[in-house]
Amino acid sequence: MTIDLDATRPQIRQHPSRHGAQIVDPIQETQFALLTPEQPDIADCDTDRFYFPADTGATIWTDTIETPYFVPLWIRDEEGNTVAEVNDQESVTLPPERYNVELATTQVKLQFAVDGGIAVTSMEDCVRLSLSGTDHLHVGARSVHEQPAATVTTTEQPEDIMAALSTLGSALKTTSCERSFPSLRGHPPLVELGDELSIPAEIDSPNNGVAIEVPPVEEFIYPVVPLVYYLGATLQPGPSPRIVTDEWSYPLDGDDGFEPAVTRTLKQVLLLDCVTRTEGYYQVDLHERTEVEERVDLDFAEVYDSSLPEQLRTYLEIPYESLADIVPKWKLTADVRPYAEHVSALPFLANELAIVRCPGAVPSDDEALEDLSEQVESFFRDNPQALRRSTKARSTNSSASTTDADIFRPEPADSIEQAYVGDGLPVGASKMTVDAYYRRLSFEPTTDPQIQVAVVCNDEEMTDENVVSDIYGTRDWVEFDITFRDQLTTMEMREVLKSDVDFLHYIGHVDDEGIRCTDGYLDTRHLSEVNVSAFLLNACDSYEQGRGLVKSGAVAGIATVTDIVNEAATSVGRTVAKLLNQGFSLAATVSIIKEYEQIGHHYLVVGDASASIVENRSGTPNKAVVEKVGSDLYNLRLFGYPTLSTPMGTMFIPQIAGVSSFYINSGQMGSFRLTESETIDFLHKQDVPVDIDDSLNWSMDISEL
Numbered sequence: 001m002t003i004d005l006d007a008t009r010p011q012i013r014q015h016p017s018r019h020g021a022q023i024v025d026p027i028q029e030t031q032f033a034l035l036t037p038e039q040p041d042i043a044d045c046d047t048d049r050f051y052f053p054a055d056t057g058a059t060i061w062t063d064t065i066e067t068p069y070f071v072p073l074w075i076r077d078e079e080g081n082t083v084a085e086v087n088d089q090e091s092v093t094l095p096p097e098r099y100n101v102e103l104a105t106t107q108v109k110l111q112f113a114v115d116g117g118i119a120v121t122s123m124e125d126c127v128r129l130s131l132s133g134t135d136h137l138h139v140g141a142r143s144v145h146e147q148p149a150a151t152v153t154t155t156e157q158p159e160d161i162m163a164a165l166s167t168l169g170s171a172l173k174t175t176s177c178e179r180s181f182p183s184l185r186g187h188p189p190l191v192e193l194g195d196e197l198s199i200p201a202e203i204d205s206p207n208n209g210v211a212i213e214v215p216p217v218e219e220f221i222y223p224v225v226p227l228v229y230y231l232g233a234t235l236q237p238g239p240s241p242r243i244v245t246d247e248w249s250y251p252l253d254g255d256d257g258f259e260p261a262v263t264r265t266l267k268q269v270l271l272l273d274c275v276t277r278t279e280g281y282y283q284v285d286l287h288e289r290t291e292v293e294e295r296v297d298l299d300f301a302e303v304y305d306s307s308l309p310e311q312l313r314t315y316l317e318i319p320y321e322s323l324a325d326i327v328p329k330w331k332l333t334a335d336v337r338p339y340a341e342h343v344s345a346l347p348f349l350a351n352e353l354a355i356v357r358c359p360g361a362v363p364s365d366d367e368a369l370e371d372l373s374e375q376v377e378s379f380f381r382d383n384p385q386a387l388r389r390s391t392k393a394r395s396t397n398s399s400a401s402t403t404d405a406d407i408f409r410p411e412p413a414d415s416i417e418q419a420y421v422g423d424g425l426p427v428g429a430s431k432m433t434v435d436a437y438y439r440r441l442s443f444e445p446t447t448d449p450q451i452q453v454a455v456v457c458n459d460e461e462m463t464d465e466n467v468v469s470d471i472y473g474t475r476d477w478v479e480f481d482i483t484f485r486d487q488l489t490t491m492e493m494r495e496v497l498k499s500d501v502d503f504l505h506y507i508g509h510v511d512d513e514g515i516r517c518t519d520g521y522l523d524t525r526h527l528s529e530v531n532v533s534a535f536l537l538n539a540c541d542s543y544e545q546g547r548g549l550v551k552s553g554a555v556a557g558i559a560t561v562t563d564i565v566n567e568a569a570t571s572v573g574r575t576v577a578k579l580l581n582q583g584f585s586l587a588a589t590v591s592i593i594k595e596y597e598q599i600g601h602h603y604l605v606v607g608d609a610s611a612s613i614v615e616n617r618s619g620t621p622n623k624a625v626v627e628k629v630g631s632d633l634y635n636l637r638l639f640g641y642p643t644l645s646t647p648m649g650t651m652f653i654p655q656i657a658g659v660s661s662f663y664i665n666s667g668q669m670g671s672f673r674l675t676e677s678e679t680i681d682f683l684h685k686q687d688v689p690v691d692i693d694d695s696l697n698w699s700m701d702i703s704e705l
Contacts, residue, residue: 009026009055009056009143010023010024010025010026010055010056010108010141010142010143011023011024011026011056012042012056012057012058012060012139012141013042014039014040014042015033015035018033018035019035019036019037019038019039019040020033020034020035020036020039020040020065020066021033021034021036021040021042021058021060021139022034023108023110023139023141024108025107025108025141025143025144030107030108030614030615030645031107031108031479032068032106032107032108032110033067033068034060034065034066034067034139035065035066035067035068035126036060036062036064036065036066037062037064038062040060040061040062041060041061042058042059042060042061043058043059044056044057044058044059045057045058045059045138047140049113049138049140050100050111050113050138050140051076051080051100051102051111051113052100052102052109052111052140052142053142054109054111054140054141054142055141055142055143056140056141056142057138057139057140057141058138058139058141059136059137059138059139060136060137060138060139061135061136062131062135062136062137063130063131063132063134063135064128064129064130064131065112065128065129065137066126066127066128066129067103067126067127067128068126069125069126069617070122070123070124070125070126070127070655070685071103071104071105071106071127072085072086072087072103072104072105072653073085073086073101073102073103073104073120073127074086074101074102074104074282075092075094075099075100075101075102075118075120076099076100076101076102077097077098077099077100078097078098078099078100080100080281082281082282082283083099084120085284086120086122086127087104087284087653087660087662088122088657088658088659088660089122089123089124089657090122091119091120091121091122092118092119092120093117093118093119093120094117094118094119095117096115096116096117096132096133096134097117098113098114098115099112099113099114099118100112100113100114101114101118101129104619104651104653105618105619105620105652105653106619107615107645108141108142108143108144109141109142109143109144109183110139110140110141111139111140112129112137112138112139112140113137113138113140114131114134114137114138115133115134116131116132116133116134117131117132117133117134118130118131118132119131119132124655124685125685142183144182144183144645146171146185146186146187146351147187147441148171148187148188148189148190148347148441149170149171149186149187149189149202149203150189150190150200150202150203151189151190151191151192151200152164152167152189152190152191152192152198152199152200152203153191153192153193153194153196153197153198154191154192154193154194154197154198154343155193155194155195155196155197156193156340158216158217158218158221158237159216159237160197161218161221161340161343162216162221162235162236162237163197163199163235164191164197164199164343165191165221165225165228165235165343165346166205166228166233166234166235166236167188167189167199167203167205168188168189168225168228168229168346168347168350169188169205169206169228169229169230169231169232169233170188170189170203170204170205170206170232171185171186171187171188171189171229172184172185172186172206172229172232173185173186175206175208175231175232175308176277176280176308177272177273177274177276177277177280177304177311178277178280178281179230179232179273180270180273180274180277180649181277181649181650182646182647182648182649182650185230185351187347187351188229188347188350188351189203189347190344190347190438191343191344191346191347192344193340193341193343193344205232205234206232208231208232208233208307208308208309209245209246209307209308209309210231210232210233210234210243210244210245210308210309210312211233211234211235211236211243211244211245212224212227212228212231212233212234212235212236212241212242212243212244212252213236213237213238213239213240213241213242213244214235214237214238214241214252215237215238215239215240215241216237217338218338218339218340218358219338219358220241220258221235221338222336222338222342222346222356222358223258223259223262223356223357223358224241224252224262225346225349225350225356226266226349226350226352226353226354226355226356227262227265227266227269228350229347229350229351230266230269230270230350230353231243231269231308231312232308240253241253241258241261241262243265243312243316245309245312245313246309247309247313248309248313250265250312250313250316252265259357259358263355264320265316266353266355267320267327267328267330268315268316268318268320268323268327269312269315269316270353270648270649271288271292271323271326271327271328271664272292272311272315272318272323273311273649274286274288274649274664275288275289275292275300276300276303276304276311277304278300279300279301279303279304280304282651284651284662285660285661285662286651286661286662286663286664287661287662287663287664287670288326288328288663288664290661291326292323292326295322295323295326296318296322296323298314328648328664328665328666328667329414329415329416329639329666329667329668330353330355330414330415330416330648330666330667331352331353331354331415331416331417331641331642331647331648331666332349332352332353332354332355332415332416332417332418332419332587332610333354333355333356333357333413333414333415333417333418333419334349334354334355334356334357334418334419334420334421334432335357335358335359335410335411335418335419335420335421335422335426335429336349336356336357336358336420336421336422337358337359337421337422337423338358339422342421342422342434344434344437344438345421345432345434345437348437348440351647352610352644352647352648353647353648353649354419355413355415357411357413359410359411406423406424406425407424407425407427407561408424408425408426408427409426409427409428410426410428410429412428416587416588416591416641416642416666416667417430417585417587417588417591417609417610418430419431419432419587419609420432421433421434425543425561426604427561427601427604428601428604429604430586430587430590430604430605430606430609431547431604431605431606431607432607432608432609433550433607435550435551436550436555436556436606436607436608437608439553439554439555439607439608440555440608440610440611440644450479450480450481451473451479451480451481451502451503451613451614452480452481452483452499452500452501452502452503453472453473453480453481453482453483453501453502453503453504453505453613454483454484454485454496454499454501454503454504454505454532455468455469455472455482455483455484455485455504455505455507456484456485456486456488456493456496456504456505456506456507456508457484457485457486457487457507457508458486458487458488458493458506458507458508458509458515458516458517458518459507459508459509459516460486460487461566462507462508462566462570463486464570465507465538465569465570465573465574466484466486466507467574468505468573468574468576468577469482469484471574471577471578471581472503472505472577472580472581473581487518488517488518489517489518489519490517490519490520490521490522492517493515493517493522494522494527496532497524497527497529497530497531497532497549498529498530498531499531499532500531501531501532501533502533502534502613503532503533503534503535503536503580503613504532504534504535504536504557505535505536505538505573505576505577506535506536506537506538506539507538507539507573508538508539509539509540510537510539510540510541510542510545514545515537515539515545523545523548524545524546524548524549524552525544525545525547525548525551526548527548527549527552528552529552529553530549530552530553530554531553532549532553532554533554533555533556533611533613534554534555534556534557534586534611534613535549535554535557535558536557536558536559536573536576537549537557537558537559537560538560538564538569538572538573538576539560539564539569540560540562540563540564541560541561541562541563542559542560543559543560543561543604543606545559546558546559546606547559547606549606550606550607554607555607555608555611556586556605556606556607556608556609556611557586557605557606557607558576558586558589558590558603558604558605558606559603559604559605559606560602560603560604561602561603561604562602564599564602565598565599568597568598568599569599571597571598572593572597572599572600572603575592575593575596575597575696576589576593578687578689578698579592579593579621579689580612580613580614581613581614582614582616582621582686582687582688582689583612583614583615583616583617583621583643584612584616584621584641584643585609585610585611585612585621585641585643585644586605586609586610586611586612587605587609587610588621588641588643590603590604590605590609591641592623592689592696595696596691596695596696597696610643610644611644612643612644615643615645616643616646617686618652618655618686619646619650619652619665620640620641620642620643620646620650620652620665621640621641621643621688622638622639622640622641622652622669622688623638623639623641623688623689623690623691624636624637624638624639624683624688624689624690624691624699625637625638625639625690625691626679626683626690626691626692626705628705629673632675632676633673633674633675634673634674634675634676634679634705635671635672635673636656636671636672636673636674636679636682637668637670637671637672638654638663638668638669638670639667639668639669640652640663640664640665640666640667640669641666642665642666646665648664648665648666649664649665650664650665651663651664651665652664652665652669654669654670654672654682655682655685656672656674656678656682657678659672676704676705679705680702680703680704680705683699683700683702684699684700684702686699687699687700690702692705
């Protein structure tokens with residue numbers, strides 16, 4: 001597919017409904033607003049005006065500009081030195097000079113170039129920049145989307161596979177510790193099977209003196225791939241797993257085995273890189289640095305100036321056990337069957353810094369669904385109409401009637417999300433496919449910033465779930481187009497699936513023959529075209545129909561692996577709508593409903609589980625846990641859920657008065673003691689899921705604790 005590069009760049013234009021500018025990323029379909037007192041003139045400008053790389057530049061004629069909500073920012077001088085940092089309700093005034101202002105946590109990477117004085121006023125709900133000595137500023141925008149630069153071809157021979165995977169580090173924009181910033185990593189080259197090993201000449205792999213040796217078999221090759229990518233290392237055959245440099249080596253086969261040793265190494269290196277990088281461009285107060293400095297005696301300024309081999313040696317001399325409780329909760333663990341045909345999935349998993357495991361043979365396990373179906377059957381045996389399925393007889397007596405050959409439960413993983421690449425139906429994990437990963441890259445840029453959501457209800461008895469039409473789109477500064485359809489025919493349902501919809505929320509019945517419509521069944525397994533990007537099939541045993549949608553063109557969706565109870569399914573549908581509307585990925589959404597919904601474990605993601613339909617206002621979607629610890633004292637803990645646009649290594653700062661520390665954005669991001677009024681004030685800044693006494697609430701619904 002030929003892509004018009006101009007069409008893929010962010011656009012900076014007059015806001016359609018407010019005075020100011022609207023920045024739209026046509027790839028990610030994200031948007032951000034900059035507000036001005038009057039409608040300003042806007043014209044293109046050169047991107048070389050900006051300190052950091054920018055895809056698009058525009059000049060905006062105004063002396064005052066305001067963000068629609070609070071956004072932390074850094075101000076640097078012409079040489080890149082930080083002269084001011086605003087991450088709380090504070091004011092900063094700077095004399096006329098040439099400045100670069102970088103905004104954090106925006107849906108598009110934004111920076112301003114200013115020739116003049118700057119007065120920053122930071123308030124609870126916005127940040128205002130007032131300029132002096134100039135009547136304009138330049139705005140630079142960069143998409144967070146990354147395209148692979150090339151495709152490498154390999155045979156099925158392990159040595160060729162290792163040579164191909166050694167190119168993944170070519171995507172790194174630096175081999176310093178700053179590669180822990182996602183924007184400085186880049187998407188690895190694609191890897192495909194072919195008749196010969198072929199590495200494009202434009203691929204320039206780092207020559208940083210680091211190699212990883214493993215025995216030349218897939219079971220050892222695949223688990224080290226994310227570490228190979230992150231280190232920019234060469235992958236080469238060896239008698240035993242180890243990291244090798246000119247001066248030293250480090251074994252990757254601990255007492256508990258090879259894969260756990262690789263996991264610990266990747267986690268430890270990323271954590272310590274995030275700490276060390278605070279000596280560089282972003283000399284911020286990072287919470288994890290404070291924690292690490294209490295455990296180890298390191299001169300981080302000296303470590304920052306060291307070579308990569310020297311940094312690694314310093315890091316790995318520290319016992320992992322001394323840092324284990326500081327390591328962020330990992331986003332993704334992926335079980336990949338160790339076959340050559342799955343090598344194409346590895347660049348995508350490396351891009352997310354996934355923990356990769358290679359399970360052995362997966363037996364068919366009828367017990368995998370027993371704990372799911374038993375509660376349904378025992379409670380509704382005498383009340384079948386309460387199940388979200390039609391009265392049409394099924395071809396099997398079991399309520400767990402999915403037709404995938406192998407049903408099994410993967411080994412649990414200590415991560416937010418869990419995925420599986422291979423044949424079979426993995427209960428408790430997302431079912432990932434290489435085709436779905438590739439579809440992530442096959443975007444069609446759009447100039448329409450609206451998020452298209454279609455809600456379809458094909459059963460009059462399930463209308464209680466129709467309220468999700470009112471949930472999608474309840475976001476300030478994000479434009480939605482919500483359509484509701486009911487009682488569709490097979491032809492009408494086919495047309496919905498062929499339309500350019502970002503998300504389809506289906507409420508109704510699914511049977512062996514397909515999705516039930518008013519005039520029969522539409523079997524998605526026989527469709528030739530599906531343009532819906534993502535979906536929820538909130539119906540009984542909808543996995544096969546969900547898999548059909550993904551095979552026919554969808555990127556990803558949420559489906560069920562057994563019968564579901566109508567009332568509980570309605571609750572799940574509402575929760576899914578709220579989570580997706582706040583920027584949670586499909587995988588994170590399923591992770592949360594498994595925690596809090598009665599039938600949450602009946603759901604899984606098919607396809608690219610990292611897909612999301614909107615971006616979170618704070619950057620990283622987060623959940624709050626509130627516990628009472630005194631008469632008017634509460635403990636507030638925040639948990640981050642990384643996404644494709646805010647991956648592992650991103651920083652997050654909670655908007656709590658007096659808090660100036662940043663946190664790595666995965667898992668627990670701080671614990672804060674607040675009064676009731678302070679807690680509610682924070683929770684009302686954004687509608688987020690809130691755990692109170694192990695039940696899920698929504699912050700905007702909380703008026704007292």
